[in-house]
Amino acid sequence: MALTADKKTLIWKTLNETRGKIEPAEYKNYIFGLMFYKFLSEKAQNWLIGQLRGETWANIWNQNPEKAAAFMQSKLGYVIQPGELFSDWQDAINTDQFNVSNVADALVHFNQGIQKGARATFDGIFDDMDLSSSRLGSNTQTRTKTLMDWISLIDQIELNEDSDVLGDLYEYLIGMFAANSGAKAGEFYTPHQVSDIMARILTAGREDMPEYSLYDPAMGSGSLLLTTASYMHNDGVRGAIKYYGQEVITTTYNLGRINLMMHGVEYNDIHIHNADTLSSDWPDGVQSGVDSPRMFDAVMANPPYSLNWDNTNREDDQRFKAGVAPKSKADFAFLQHGLYHLKQDGRMAIVLPHGVLFRGAAEGRIRQQLLENRNISAVIGLPEKIFTNTGIPTIIMILEKNRKTDDVMFIDASKGFEKQKNNNLLRQQDIDLIIETYLKHEDVDKYAHVATFDEIKENDFNLNIPRYVDTFEEEEPIDLHKVDESLIKIDKEINESKQTFNELYQQLVSTEE
Template identity: 75%
Template sequence: MALTAEKEALIWKTLNDTRGKIEPAEYKNYIFGVMFYKFLSEKAQEWLSLVLNGDTWINIWQQNSAKAAEFMQSKLGYVIQPGDMFSDWQEAINEDKFNIMMVSDALAHFDQGVRPDAREDFSGIFADMDLTSNRLGNNTQTRTATMMDWINLMDKIELDETADVLGDLYEYLIGMFAANSGAKAGEFYTPHQVSDVMARILTTGRENMESYSLYDPTMGSGSLLLTTASYLKNAGVRGSIKYYGQEWITTTFNLARMNLMMHGVEYNDIKLHNADTLNNDWPDGVVDGVDTPRMFDAVMANPPYSQKWDNKNREDDPRFKAGVAPKSKADFAFLLHCLYHLKQDGKMAIVLPHGVLFRGAAEARIRKNLLENHNISAVIGLPEKIFTNTGIPTIIMILEKNRAADDVLFIDASKGFEKQKNNNKLRPKDIDLIVETYLKRKDVDKYAHVATLDEIKENDYNLNIPRYVDTFEPEPEIDLVEVANELKKVEQQLGDNNAKLLKMINELTAKDDGTKKDLEQFREIMRGLNEDGK
């Protein structure tokens, strides 16, 4: 269910009406929190309707709360007590009995009722919802009114596991936040059309695998993981797809957990971690001095571009055997981390700035090692302004770990897009062309070129796309003879028009000498103009 223009307008109006002192980019912490709680609550109620056999949840709870909690935990991994359901909040609002403490108590109860083996997925997931903050209002009454507005708003948005509701809402809100506050609100979200290109390339030919493992070491909101999984036959089949991801920012880590579960991914198929990927190799890696990394069928990433990092004493890190990225630009550090965790027959896709294609020094050495090891399969140039948080053009680089061929496919997709208000967007036909060109792996005039390693060596291992794909469109040649003939025609026409005008003036009859004198002066002016024209 994509958001309609009507719902978008309703959402933005509600947020503005309840703004108070809160920063626009912080809205998502509350809005997504309320939305996710509604999702968990409705999921619990749906399950209860199937298993209670005419009894009520409150009756079961009153008989034996411990056993009732264990009963729900065994299926869902969490417990929502009677009176804490989202529908209970709505009912209290309708009866004018609602207080924000109902939400605070429900969230506390939820944290306490998470099943032990599900704590990694649920624990602290609502920690960003500070319900005592003065930014929601100066007192309990105003904070209660704010929360009521948000609950009523979420009541108008239907949740559907088969549609990217959270993704649609998130993409809409970050675009609005960025436009209205200047904040880098979009830096944790990969637009769906970019995710789509990466996902289709990663999964084509492997859609029917019975089991599949995905890893995103800079997962943001988890959109890349979800989009990639959506192209697999067993998407939605419990236990078939394992989702691994790491995210440094706790708020975004919480958002990713919500996002995956709201798309129907079971909690025991999710393995997400809140840490710095470059400083904390995960999952596994070197354990007790032994290099035992976990490998994945597909690795995808959209890391922060040219970020500073601590590159000291990294020479012995097995992830960076191809070289250590400079401290001022961690782009290749992220790339090498991804490649390290890729299976021998796996495939990875990563979004990077163009600088990785041609910068020198340490990055040039890494690039050379990757090319001579046949790791780089393709370089795809994207249009500028494709991301909410940056206008710079970016690339998608496709890599493999155990590739026999040494050529590299270059695709210049920078000119295929639809221009929107603040950003550019890949259209379905643009996405199809990129993917089809990648799969066919043949030259396309002014769009794609398969370069041999010898050709790349001649360019000193520089991968800048214009060196391989010539998109220059020459200006049409000017026929000087035709231009001269046209000028003669124009001059002739001017002369004819002036002659006609002078003839008309001569035919005028003047009644006095003053008028004749004025006419004679006018004739002289016109003759002068005629001579100048020639």
């Protein structure tokens, strides 16, 4: 059972009231860190209930700490020592024995107790919780009070075993923090409506695949990975879906790792790295002089738009065979990176600015090469103001490696939305229409057109959507006779008003001194 909208709003309001002077962008690190620690604690407690058989975790630990730690590690990938569970923190608060060191020591011990095979998933995941920061308070006493307030607050939020409820809340809070964190929100958040379009296209006709690998080279909070996986029938089955991704911003990388696990993804199905995708290709690259890249069933991305990047000495990079993107615009670099790692029968979806459709020079040559290779299968124009970090209109481009046809489907979905206070919202009917149109692969008047390669070639490989989808609406013809009658009537009314005014003016009486 999902959380109601009223419940979510109440949780956000309550959380915000405890924030004090801490900016949302920093506040989220503490809140998400504490939420995640509670999640891991409750997972450990539930596992312990089935293992202890009347014993206490403290007794088992005291008998043989190393053996106890190894046993929990083998099942969960991490260890939480007795006295350091989230519930222990709350007990310490209730008995007036809590101090900021309770949390600090627990996080140190957690990091020390990560299983070797789980280090890539858990290592440093709480590093963004700076417990010595003056933002929490000017001294230990005030920092302790701040943590006590947050822990008590989060303890009241029912983070039960239902990962759908927990993940739903977590995703909602990510979106709310994004909306309240200004321009940099786009570093970690893609609106769910956009994720949904990409996910449904990527998985269409492939929902029954027994094994499925996902890759996001600019993964942010991981929402694209999770949304795509949610349409697979094996979602939630351990080992059936593998999650791969890279994220250059460490704080966002931690956010993504937490998000995946809070949605119930097992740590051994998560393979993500804190790295610069364009500078550091996925680790399975050139080995012993042989290029053996990892390939994925689905690639999805919402990379930073028109990013500056180091494009020097890239001519021999196997990822950029279609051409090297200009230094001031890395859009086609991200696109080609993703396409390079796509399986021959895979499918890719990427969000990009409109400029990639028509800009010339190096980008024009790359675009032509992609079209001649039959890689681009669809271009979907989205409304403006649907992202928290930019008001510009964007597109979703769908790509494949081994297409048999060379046409391209254009969908102009820029006018289908609900206007809100600061942003535009894609409604469910707007999303459904995009998916239905894409799957039918047919022309729709004023909305979609399947362009042949010859049409595109005649347009000099310019993919600007208005060249292919005519959305012009003819205005109704003007009845000049009615206009003339209306003007005569207006003139008559003006003359009558003037006459009335003059009559009133004559009746006015003035007195000289």
